[in-house]
Amino acid sequence: MPTDTLRLFFALPCQRDTAEAICTWRDGLGLGGKPVAAENLHLTLAFLGQQPSARLEELQLLAAAIEAPPFELRLDRLGGGRQGLLWLEPSRMPEELPALAGELQRRLLASGIALDTRPLRAHLTLVRHAGARPREAHPDFAWPVERFVLYASENTPRGVRYLGLGNWPLVPGLRLPRFRPPH
Template identity: 55%
Template sequence: MSEGTLRLFFALPCPTEQAAAICTWRDERALDGRPVSRANLHLTLAFLGAQPVDRLEALLALGAAVQCPAFQLTLDRLTTIGKGFVCLRPSETPAALEYLVATLNERLAAQGVVLDSRPFLPHLTLTRQARNRPHGPAPAFSWRAEHFVLYLSQNTPDGARYVEKGRWPLQAPKATT
């Protein structure tokens, strides 16, 4: 990546307690592939790829302008996607998650950010480069998604490191009277 670009993505970070439980379960199952570090567990909302450094402020403003209700996220399916990515997925995608992704995609497109054309597939990657392709039910790992973030992905000698560049709350549903 050139000096003038940043590798960025919007995501739901996995809470510390859930990340620990997920990693314990993954490691007990001895899933094939290179494990994703506990600190890097997340559910990608929009992968932006290499973006010019001078676009960062506009992306932070975009994140701050997104309004979406908080929601419960439950990952309860084990699957393999792409070229050996072992993942947890939800059996049912919350409507608020679909709305959040659609809103981000719409606003990113309005800023001229070109996104992957594949449909959104909510998942949390457990391992990469797996030769075996496990699938089926998994324990229900669940948490309330109360914020989303913009991450910077940095390559280090120890692998990828994700640095939070911005964080925005998801709102509680409005009470009706």
């Protein structure tokens, strides 16, 4: 990985047992294509793109200042897009999720990091280049969200690997603040 810049994103990491259950379900559908590895399953909160590695400590401090409550994310709908992309998404967005993403994005924008400011489309990518989207697929995964992570994306001979550069727990018992969405 180059040391002068890092390809960064903040995300919710999928817990190992949830990731394994999702992969077992996905693999049983016979989708073909290129499945996302269990250890790479995540839900992106903010994609930062290439950033100078000199900003890493600033980004870690920015994330450490965020306080948000834990929540449950229920992934119960299979979505699909162009070029055989398939993902899981919630049919009902828990209010904590856009609040957390919004606060993170607001702080990143205030620090001068250019972001895509389209509304959050919560999804967990399952497969790229799938052969077909199954007609009968009824996902229902409860994902207890207890922390968020700053990742660096690294290309390796075996594919993409995400390296955690910091993780911050969500605070049990914290009331949901009224976060302002980024402008």
